[in-house]
Amino acid sequence: MDTIGHHYIAEASGCDPNVIGKVESVEQILVRAAEVAGVQVWSISFHRFSPNGVSGVVVISESHLSVHTWPEYGYAALDIFTCGGSAKPEKAVEWALKEFGATNVHITEVTRGLEEEGDRVFFHSIVTWEEELLKRAVNGQRAPARRTQRRRPAPSTGTGRRRTAAKPKR
Numbered sequence: 001m002d003t004i005g006h007h008y009i010a011e012a013s014g015c016d017p018n019v020i021g022k023v024e025s026v027e028q029i030l031v032r033a034a035e036v037a038g039v040q041v042w043s044i045s046f047h048r049f050s051p052n053g054v055s056g057v058v059v060i061s062e063s064h065l066s067v068h069t070w071p072e073y074g075y076a077a078l079d080i081f082t083c084g085g086s087a088k089p090e091k092a093v094e095w096a097l098k099e100f101g102a103t104n105v106h107i108t109e110v111t112r113g114l115e116e117e118g119d120r121v122f123f124h125s126i127v128t129w130e131e132e133l134l135k136r137a138v139n140g141q142r143a144p145a146r147r148t149q150r151r152r153p154a155p156s157t158g159t160g161r162r163r164t165a166a167k168p169k170r
Contacts (some may be wrong), residue, residue: 002114004083004112004113004114005063005112005113006075006082006087006109006112007089007109007110007111007126008023008079008090008092008109009077009079009107010076010077010078010080010097010107010161011106012075012077012078012097012100012106013048013078013102013103014101014102014103014104015069015071015101015102015103016101017071017072017074019101020054020069020101021052021054021069021075022048023046026054026063026069027044027056029096029099029100030058031044031058033058033065033093033095034058034060034065034094036089036092036095037084037087037088037089038086038087038091039061039092040060040061040062041058041059042059042061043057043058044057044058049142052071052072052136053069053070053071054067054068054069062083063083065078066078076100080093080096102159103132104130105129105130106130107129107131108126109129110125110126111125112124
């Protein structure tokens with residue numbers, strides 16, 4: 001089963017307020033994340049809110065990367081959606097979270113545009129997990145992050161049935 005796109009939604013906690021509070025830093029991080037993902041940038045728009053926070057979007061030929069930050073909470077909401085087979089959105093997510101200095105993230109991956117049997121009826125699947133990015137201070141500098149990962153099933157649909165990811169046909 002082919003997919004049209006991958007959409008990553010990340011709740012990033014423990015971010016460095018000095019990074020996520022500066023519009024220039026956040027913009028550079030997202031533009032570089034697009035480059036890391038191997039996508040083509042079309043348009044860039046960022047804004048700093050008073051007294052805190054940055055919102056911005058990088059429009060790419062494959063879709064978009066967007067972010068909203070709350071430096072006073074050390075929190076960033078990251079959204080990356082790409083279409084096509086050559087983009088590497090997971091690399092963009094990893095890059096941005098590392099550069100924001102996130103220590104804990106909750107990530108949802110939505111595989112979009114799934115289709116069965118060529119019927120042109122599309123659906124998506126959702127996988128969500130949480131990662132704690134462990135950091136150790138060494139001589140006042142951060143050591144590289146080690147990741148521990150805990151995957152959680154998608155929440156109930158409210159109908160008493162749990163949605164599950166579709167298994168690809170082989």
